[in-house]
Amino acid sequence: xxxxxxxxxxxxxxxxxxxxxxxxxxxxxxxxxxxxxxxxxxxxxxxxxxxxxxxxxxxxxxxxxxxxxxxxxxxxxxxxxxxxxxxxxxxxxxxxxxxxxxxxxxxxxxxxxxxxxxxxxxxxxxxxxxxxxxxxxxxxxxxxxxxxxxxxxxxxxxxxxxxxxxxxxxxxxxxxxxxxxxxxxxxxxxxxxxxxxxxxxxxxxxxxxxxxxxxxxxxxxxxxxxxxxxxxxxxxxxxxxxxxxxxxxxxxxxxxxxxxxxxxxxxxxxxxxxxxxxxxxxxxxxxxxxxxxxxxxxxxxxxxxxxxxxxxxxxxxxxxxxxxxxxxxxxxxxxxxxxxxxxxxxxxxxxxxxxxxxxxxxxxxxxxxxxxxxxxxxxxxxxxxxxxxxxxxxxxxxxx
Amino acid sequence: xxxxxxxxxxxxxxxxxxxxxxxxxxxxxxxxxxxxxxxxxxxxxxxxxxxxxxxxxxxxxxxxxxxxxxxxxxxxxxxxxxxxxxxxxxxxxxx
Numbered sequence: 196x197x198x199x200x201x202x203x204x205x206x207x208x209x210x211x212x213x214x215x216x217x218x219x220x221x222x223x224x225x226x227x228x229x230x231x232x233x234x235x236x237x238x239x240x241x242x243x244x245x246x247x248x249x250x251x252x253x254x255x256x257x258x259x260x261x262x263x264x265x266x267x268x269x270x271x272x273x274x275x276x277x278x279x280x281x282x283x284x285x286x287x288x289x290x291x292x293x294x295x296x297x298x299x300x301x302x303x304x305x306x307x308x309x310x311x312x313x314x315x316x317x318x319x320x321x322x323x324x325x326x327x328x329x330x331x332x333x334x335x336x337x338x339x340x341x342x343x344x345x346x347x348x349x350x351x352x353x354x355x356x357x358x359x360x361x362x363x364x365x366x367x368x369x370x371x372x373x374x375x376x377x378x379x380x381x382x383x384x385x386x387x388x389x390x391x392x393x394x395x396x397x398x399x400x401x402x403x404x405x406x407x408x409x410x411x412x413x414x415x416x417x418x419x420x421x422x423x424x425x426x427x428x429x430x431x432x433x434x435x436x437x438x439x440x441x442x443x444x445x446x447x448x449x450x451x452x453x454x455x456x457x458x459x460x461x462x463x464x465x466x467x468x469x470x471x472x473x474x475x476x477x478x479x480x481x482x483x484x485x486x487x488x489x490x491x492x493x494x495x496x497x498x499x500x501x502x503x504x505x506x507x508x509x510x511x512x513x514x515x516x517x518x519x520x521x522x523x524x525x526x527x528x529x530x531x532x533x534x535x536x537x538x539x540x541x542x543x544x545x546x547x548x549x550x551x552x553x554x555x556x557x558x559x560x561x562x563x564x565x566x567x568x569x570x571x572x573x574x575x576x577x578x579x580x581x582x583x584x585x586x587x588x589x590x591x592x593x594x595x
Numbered sequence: 596x597x598x599x600x601x602x603x604x605x606x607x608x609x610x611x612x613x614x615x616x617x618x619x620x621x622x623x624x625x626x627x628x629x630x631x632x633x634x635x636x637x638x639x640x641x642x643x644x645x646x647x648x649x650x651x652x653x654x655x656x657x658x659x660x661x662x663x664x665x666x667x668x669x670x671x672x673x674x675x676x677x678x679x680x681x682x683x684x685x686x687x688x689x690x
Contacts, residue, residue, distance in 0.1 A: 298607035359606055400609050404640070409610050409649035421601055422608055429606070 198385035198448045204378055208371035211339040211378050212278060212304040212364070213238035215346030217248045218386040219302075222273035225253035225264040229283040230316055231368035232306040236278065250276075258283040262290035266299040266361075270410050272401035274350065275301055280368055281308035281322045288326070294361045295330030297410050298426070300353035300399075301361040302346060307472070307523075308368040309558050317559035318369045320472065320524040323500070324533045330426055332362045332433050333501040335471040336452075339378045342366050344450055347386055351440045356396040358433050360426075365500075367523075369559060370473040381448060389447055430502040437499060455504035457496040460486060461511055464493030466574045469508075469538060470521040471497040474555075474562045478521070481567040492571055503537050509544040517549040517578035519570050523556040531586045549577035555589040566590070610649055621648055625667030627682040633657045635679035642671035642680060 206214070212235050216224070224243075226236045242248035255261045258279050265275035279287065284305055294301050309315040310322050323333060332352060336345045342364065349362040366372065381389075402410070438454030445451025459479055461467060470478055475496040485492045495511060497504070512518055522532025529536050535552035542550065553570045556562040566589045577583035603609075629642075636657040643651040643658055650664040651671055660671070672680040 296608060400605055400607065404644065409647075411608050418603055421603060425601070425606055 196388075196447070198388075199382050200449075201379040201381045201385075204380055205375050206339065206378050207234060207373055207375050208339045208342050208366055209234035209306070209373070210238050211343040212306075212346060212366070213242065214378070214380055215343040216276040216278075216302070216304070217242045218343075218381060218383055219274065219276070219347055219350045219390060220383075220387075221248075221250045221276040223253065223265060223268035223275040224248075224250045224277065225255050225261040225268075225275070226277045226279065227255050227258045227261050227283060229258075229280050231308060231318075231372040232278050232280040232283070232304070234372070235304060235306070239276075258287035259290050262287040262294060262301070262303075265301045265303075266290065266294040266297055269299040269301050270297060270402050274354070276303070276346075277301065278304040278306065280306040281310055284322045285310060285325060288329075291326055291329050291331070291361075293411065295426070296422075298359045298429070299361055300350075300359055302349045302353050303361065303363050304342075304346065305363050305365045306368045306372050307365050313558075315558040318367050318523070319557050319559075320365065320367075320522070320533075321557075323363070323365045324524045324526070326363070327501055327533070330360070330430070331501060332358075332360050332430065332437075332499070333365060334362065334437075334499055335365045335497060336371075337366075337471075337473060337475045337496065339371065339374065339376050340450065341452060342371065343378055343380070344444065344448070344452070347381070347389065348437070348440050348444055351390060351393065352433065352437055354393050354399075355436060355440075356399060358429050358436055359399055360429055360433065365472070367473040379450075385448070389444065434499065434502050434504055434506070452498060453496070454507075455499040456507045456511065457498060458511055459494040459496065461493030461495060463491060465491040465516045466571070466578050467493050467495055467512055467515050467518045468521065468567070468571060468574065469495045469497060469518060469534065471500070471534065472523065474521060474523065474567075477562060477564060478567050481564050481571060484564075485568070485571055490571070490575060492575070497534060500534070500537075505541055505544075508538065509541055512538075512541075512545050515548065517551070517574045518545075519551045519553055519574035521553045521555055521562065521567070521570060523562070525554060525557070535586075549574070549583055551577060551583060552586040553589055554586065560590050562589075620663075621666045622663045625662075625665060625685060627667045627669065627684055628662060628665060628688070629660050629667070629669070629671050629680045630683050631657060631659055632679045632681075635677050637677055637679075639676065641674050641676065645670050645674045 309319040520535035
């Protein structure tokens with residue numbers, strides 16, 4: 196059975212996020228506006244005012260309340276959505292940890308923006324990185340269509356009986372949030388069908404006034420460890436689950452994104468570029484140009500950052516001669532890119548090949564085709580055994 | 596990794612008065628204890644819902660605190676719509 200093609204609309208990434216959420220019929224939406232996410236809240240409010248979205252819209256005084264409300268709504272058995280960015284994400288930090296600890300299946304769009312410290316109303320994945328150990332599932336997407344589709348998939352993943360974890364869907368602020376492009380809007384009926392499997396699963400534990408139980412009580416001694424173990428086990432299951440959900444989405448809607456990672460021309464590649472988010476689109480065109488010029492380069496798009504898709508990456512990278520990772524954020528202390536650092540942890544399995552970190556695009560610096568070409572050239576040289584620099588801050592190079 | 600049988604049936608930190616998660620000796624923190632007037636109690640259950648460590652236990656037609664865990668915070672007394680719960684100083688009770 197196939198879904199209808201759906202109406203084609205030219206909408207922004209933020210609008211695509213709102214459409215994705217609306218189509219999943221959330222019971223509760225609580226969100227506080229922040230640049231570059233504001234349009235998501237506006238669009239959802241418009242849907243609600245137009246009678247298209249039958250949800251309880253909670254006007255909150257800040258992000259901390261927003262997260263506590265949506266987490267509680269899911270614990271009461273509802274479906275809940277919120278969206279934030281940067282300062283908003285860190286302002287709800289304790290609630291972000293609570294939602295994960297409660298195993299509250301919240302879906303949140305996080306529109307990537309630089310975090311406090313150096314004020315920057317501009318793009319960067321540092322906000323997402325600052326919550327990587329919060330216990331959430333973190334997905335990163337590349338374009339508006341993928342934003343809409345991934346939010347639908349995120350509800351399937353979050354609310355799955357075997358998972359029961361909050362899911363954060365990340366997309367680049369400014370580059371994707373305000374970029375208008377053609378997006379197919381699936382019909383509500385088809386989204387209902389796609390999500391229907393959740394209703395056939397056993398009922399997860401929810402608050403029930405007839406039989407009062409509490410959430411988030413003291414957990415000391417071994418019970419605490421047991422819950423942490425269960426949480427990690429669920430994260431481990433989420434990797435394969437995302438692949439299945441993505442595959443099923445592809446069969447039904449005709450669009451598929453590869454699950455945990457998407458591989459592009461990797462099969463016969465000698466060298467690999469690993470990156471995520473909107474940069475993937477630019478990288479794809481550079482890879483094509485390099486291929487035409489005879490260089491065997493492939494691209495891996497990281498879609499799942501937490502849990503980290505290590506098996507998939509080991510499988511794809513083993514046997515290659517060198518890897519370059521382009522990060523749009525930094526890992527303080529290791530002083531390299533965070534995705535690079537994670538990949539380095541796979542060195543024993545991948546083998547002793549050059550792995551290089553490229554930091555680029557912080558605070559809206561464009562990751563241009565010459566930047567990516569520069570990275571590919573460096574990785575190519577390293578693959579031939581030439582000495583290489585471990586970490587390169589591409590836009591700063593000429594000043595260093 | 597082989598794990599012995601889990602002691603909690605829940606996937607997350609759910610708990611009630613009998614649950615395993617209530618393993619901290621919060622009862623020893625108490626300076627006042629809730630005393631329930633059974634005549635006044637209408638068995639509405641609000642005290643049980645608001646109690647932070649979920650220690651208001653059902654006694655069929657009224658609720659009573661599990662003093663092993665009750666910290667004496669007084670929220671039950673504050674929330675009771677019939678004022679059926681009063682907080683009494685611990686010193687009034689013989690150990």
